[in-house]
Amino acid sequence: MRTILFLLGILPFLHAQHRPNIIVIMTDDHAKNAVSIYGSRINTTPNIDRIGREGAVFTRGFVTNSICGPSRAVHLTGTYSHINGTVDHSSTRFNGGQWTYPQALQKAGYHTALIGKWHLGSIPTGFDYFSALVDQGEYYNPRFIQPGGDTIRMQGYTTELINEIAIRVIDSVRSSPFCILIHQKAPHRNWMPSPKHFSLYDSADIPMPENFYDDYAGRSKAASEQDMEVRNLYLSYDLKLFLEEGEAEPGSGGSERFKQQAKAAWERDLKRLTREQREAWDTYYRPISDAFYKNRPTGTALEEWKYQRYIKDYLRCIASVDDNIGVLLDHLLQKGILDSTVIIYTSDQGFFLGEHGWYDKRFMYEESIGIPFLVRYPPLIAPGTVRNELMLNLDVAPTMMDLAGLPVPDSLQGRSLLPLLQPSHPWDWRTSVYYHYYEYPHGWHKVKRHYGVRTERYVLIHFYNDIDEWELYDLWTDPGQMHNRADDPAMADIRASLTEELNRLRIQYRDTDPDPR
Numbered sequence: 001m002r003t004i005l006f007l008l009g010i011l012p013f014l015h016a017q018h019r020p021n022i023i024v025i026m027t028d029d030h031a032k033n034a035v036s037i038y039g040s041r042i043n044t045t046p047n048i049d050r051i052g053r054e055g056a057v058f059t060r061g062f063v064t065n066s067i068c069g070p071s072r073a074v075h076l077t078g079t080y081s082h083i084n085g086t087v088d089h090s091s092t093r094f095n096g097g098q099w100t101y102p103q104a105l106q107k108a109g110y111h112t113a114l115i116g117k118w119h120l121g122s123i124p125t126g127f128d129y130f131s132a133l134v135d136q137g138e139y140y141n142p143r144f145i146q147p148g149g150d151t152i153r154m155q156g157y158t159t160e161l162i163n164e165i166a167i168r169v170i171d172s173v174r175s176s177p178f179c180i181l182i183h184q185k186a187p188h189r190n191w192m193p194s195p196k197h198f199s200l201y202d203s204a205d206i207p208m209p210e211n212f213y214d215d216y217a218g219r220s221k222a223a224s225e226q227d228m229e230v231r232n233l234y235l236s237y238d239l240k241l242f243l244e245e246g247e248a249e250p251g252s253g254g255s256e257r258f259k260q261q262a263k264a265a266w267e268r269d270l271k272r273l274t275r276e277q278r279e280a281w282d283t284y285y286r287p288i289s290d291a292f293y294k295n296r297p298t299g300t301a302l303e304e305w306k307y308q309r310y311i312k313d314y315l316r317c318i319a320s321v322d323d324n325i326g327v328l329l330d331h332l333l334q335k336g337i338l339d340s341t342v343i344i345y346t347s348d349q350g351f352f353l354g355e356h357g358w359y360d361k362r363f364m365y366e367e368s369i370g371i372p373f374l375v376r377y378p379p380l381i382a383p384g385t386v387r388n389e390l391m392l393n394l395d396v397a398p399t400m401m402d403l404a405g406l407p408v409p410d411s412l413q414g415r416s417l418l419p420l421l422q423p424s425h426p427w428d429w430r431t432s433v434y435y436h437y438y439e440y441p442h443g444w445h446k447v448k449r450h451y452g453v454r455t456e457r458y459v460l461i462h463f464y465n466d467i468d469e470w471e472l473y474d475l476w477t478d479p480g481q482m483h484n485r486a487d488d489p490a491m492a493d494i495r496a497s498l499t500e501e502l503n504r505l506r507i508q509y510r511d512t513d514p515d516p517r
Helices: 002-007 010-017 046-053 068-077 101-107 158-172 221-225 262-271 275-294 299-335 393-403 489-508
Strands: 021-027 056-062 111-116 129-133 143-145 151-153 178-183 341-347 370-376 385-392 432-437 450-455 458-463 469-474
Touching: 021 299, 021 393, 046 299, 046 341, 046 370, 068 101, 068 393, 101 111, 101 178, 101 393, 111 158, 129 158, 158 178, 158 299, 299 341, 341 393, 385 393, 385 432, 432 489, 450 489, 458 489, 469 489
Parallel strands: 021 178, 021 341, 056 385, 111 129, 111 178
Antiparallel strands: 056 370, 129 143, 143 151, 341 370, 432 450, 450 458, 458 469
């Protein structure tokens, strides 16, 4: 019956009469491979999993530009980076005067709020309340920008503080439905865990990806010339070592310019800690540092040591996120509004967890562009729903409008996901997705500009700007994207077909200028 109602256009109208509360939990750099409902081999996330287990799991969720601020702009506006104007971090900032779904919901009577990471270079607009982290935010005792522009500093662990503020906002709303964006900093670099989780995974040996020692043979120069290898992480800022007197950072850490500041930046992070926090930090991390210098590993043993240091702190930050989602779900249940609230869990992009030897994101490879996307709303979604269609962060804004029973503006380039929350399969759903990354050479990690198309089976990527090279992958036979077949004669017809589709998408999304700034 619901399917019939939806096809008739009646279901959105019914929801307009009983507008649900909406909570969007967005983490920063949370890879699907570190979410247990997606089959993680390295950690468990029971509270995040609960959202998908009691609702819907989207298995093929992607971003259109895998970098924090631009991805958030796409999420808010439902338009590609070249349309909303935020193509990268270094040369553009978000125009808060343009249409966003929080503004539309606010005008329709929703109480709107943003708590946590904003990172768009402008003051948040469209919110009745916001408490936004300054820039990237800090893991301990963070600074928050308040309405009016004042900045306050709060004491505590950032993941917990953001959750506590969100709960207070929820409790403050009386008569109107709310839309609250809970944007966590975690697990963004530099991965500083809560003391509650310092020893988590101490007895574990986290398995390394099979392609950790990728030599990038047969691929474009973009793969070999990047600067995002785990082996080059900063010893202090990233791996939490107390550098010996006079010792320089041996790695590059993604930015040669920042290399000279990395040690000082790490010392500033430590100085932010309260006396109690610093004592707990030194108690745990000082012995690790001392052991490293006493028996300093070399060669592959050093690379594997760095991987374990990196991945364990990354996973510990996720553990705090998962804990606090559990607190939030319990609170909503106690208030009696859990089942009348749409809850979405996602990340602003994916992340490399050692695949290809990398950390960070940016590349149009699966680990980078893929995102977790889970939705819980019992009145609409049957528990255990799994959707394998291609979805994008571009689709969030139109979905929000549909959930609130509001008309979706024609200017939006995404599609509402509501049809996919029903048992039916829309006959005209997309069969390909378009991607475009811009931040080179002015950004971190030296990942070259590129755009491309991903279908159910294939990925075609064009690297441009200071190079002109192509990569083509068959995801069915090469899911790790290790074998570039762009120049394989056996793939000539497939490449031609993908090139035609890529050109069609560029015209459809009005992205024919490679540098729209």
